[in-house]
Amino acid sequence: MTQQQQIESLQHCLQIPSVNPLDGERDAATFVYDYLTTHEIETEWIEVAPKRICLIATLPASEIAAEPKIIGFSGHLDTVPVQTTGWTKQPFGGEISDGRIYGRGASDMKSGVMAMVNAMIELKDCADRPNHLKLLITSDEENGMTGAKHLTERGDADDLDALLITEPTSGMIGYAQKGVIGIEVTCVGKGAHSSAPQLGKNAIDDLYRVIREVKSDRFTITDNRHPELGPVVASITSIQGGEGPNVIPSNASFYMDIRTIPGFGRLEILEAFAHIEQRLLQEDPTFAMTLRVIKEIPSCETDANAPFLETVARHMETITGHPARRVAIPGGTDGAMFSQANRSFPIAVASFHDFRLAHQVDESIPLSEYLQTIALCKQLALEPLA
Ligand SMILES: [Zn+2]
Incomplete structure (x- = not known):
């Protein structure tokens, strides 16, 4: 050769x-x-x-x-x-x-x-x-x-x-x-005519409450850092919801892209979201949220x-x-x-x-x-x- x-x-x-x-x-x-x-x-x-x-x-x-x-x-x-x-x-x-x-x-x-x-x-x-x-x-x-x-x-x-x-x-x-976790957070409500919102449950309102938690000091996943790789970085990169202009939305979701570090991955992230769910359930027992891991690179x-x-x-x-x-x-x-x-x-x-x-x-x-x-x-x- x-x-x-x-x-x-x-x-x-x-x-x-x-x-x-x-x-x-x-x-x-x-x-x-x-x-x-x-x-x-x-x-x-x-x-x-x-x-x-x-x-x-x-x-x-x-x-x-x-x-x-x-x-x-x-x-x-x-x-x-x-x-x-x-x-x-x-x-x-x-x-x-x-x-x-x-x-x-x-x-x-x-x-x-x-x-x-x-x-x-x-x-x-x-x-x-x-x-x-x-x-x-x-x-x-x-x-x-x-x-x-x-x-x-x-x-x-x-x-x-x-x-x-x-x-x-x-x-x-x-x-x-670093690794990547892509997670979809969905709030499930109940559809109704927008003239009578009390008959439904607004999923966008609920999703907004989740986002407020994510942006608050209580959501601490980004406090974790690696001496060389730096911090965990999390960003909401897309959002969807609603069925029509005069319908109380029954469904709303956002996608969060999270760059992870050794020792901090899927489990810790799911745990952080579980805490959010518990807090919001205490405020409103009918609150409903689901999590789906869409992407995972360790x-x-x-x-x-x-x-x-x-x-x-x-x-x-x-x-x-x-x-x-x-x-x-x-x-x-x-x-x-x-x-x-x-x-x-x-x-x-x-x-x-x-x-x-x-x-x-x-x-x-x-x-x-x-x-x-x-x-x-x-x-x-x-x-x-x-
Ligand atoms: Zn390459």
């Missing part, structure tokens, strides 16, 4: 649009599946939904390895959409110019995926592999992480001893991330000084000569879903790929960062996992 081949494979991958939620994820997965299997890496094709494909590639430790552990590698093949104006390069051209490779997904994160894929192919010819390697390639990371969720529910992460996710981090190591955190993160940091430093900073990352990654596996393991989110152009026009990274990330994956794989 030459560097030229490694670069060409990334170009090919960038030339296949896999914009989420459009149709190309299957084509990108087909390309990677064929590339891995052509190089005799055992790869499983997992159809999460007709257009949502995950792949799991495995490379066992050498027979002489003593008590090999399992290192997981993971990345996603879907990308965000392309801006209709502003690109000076073809978004699906895979063009190389002045040492940079361009295209949607160059940063986030086809370079990360192809770095792991090419590292695995190179390691296949290595006579002494101390660890088992398991590459989990996911779909739909950008929209709901349903690929990683599916793999986690199947138990595919239950045997991992450590996990590297090569999202673009510009040479830093992400060890913690927060997660690995000890910043965990041995696996120390190992990743040491290899990153030998490759660049600079220390690798541990950081809490503002966005979510598939690590959130994999952290829900039946067994806990350290998760490092790290690559050399520049994140500054992720999701932007002219998304690109220096090719040198791609080759450095391949080296990182190989070095990690070749050190017996502690």
Whole structure:
């Protein structure tokens, strides 16, 4: 495997649009599946939904390895959409110019995926592999992480001893991330003619009372904070209610988007709303409110000084000569879903790929960062996992 081949494979991958939620994820997965299997890496094709494909590639430790552990590698093949104006390069051209490779997904994160894929192919010819390697390639990371969720529910992460996710981090190591809870709060009243409101129960009035509680000092969920990730943040982002201009509304609801931190999630939020319900029921025994969790992405955190993160940091430093900073990352990654596996393991989110152009026009990274990330994956794989 030459560097030229490694670069060409990334170009090919960038030339296949896999914009989420459009149709190309299957084509990108087909390309990677064929590339891995052509190089005799055992790869499983997992159809999460007709257009949502995950792949799991495995490379066992050498027979002489003593008590090999399992290192997981993971990345996603879907990308965000392309801006209709502003690109000076073809978004699906895979063009190389002045040492940079361009295209949607160059940063986030086809370079990360192809770095792991090419590292695995190179390691296949290595006579002494101390660890088992398991590459989990996911779909739909950008929209709901349903690929990683599916793999986690199947138990595919239950045997991992450590996990590297090569999202673009510009040479830093992400060890913690916020989660998301989307909750719908509905008040149920009773419809009536608006000329006789006393015959009904106004659900919008009741919802207003809930909102007043949420905005009061008694609603303390946003007092919780993480030293690196900052506070829990909660916002009402939509509101609905009413059946007509002359009808007392029987139904009203709002949606609240809550960004959570480790140690504060679904349970604590439901508890906070239960307190609101109790207070309002004391004022009005006919008050009725229901809660529905619409979206849930857990927060997660690995000890910043965990041995696996120390190992990743040491290899990153030998490759660049600079220390690798541990950081809490503002966005979510598939690590959130994999952290829900039946067994806990350290998760490092790290690559050399520049994140500054992720999701932007002219998304690109220096090719040198791609080759450095391949080296990182190989070095990690070749050190017996502690
Ligand atoms: Zn990403």
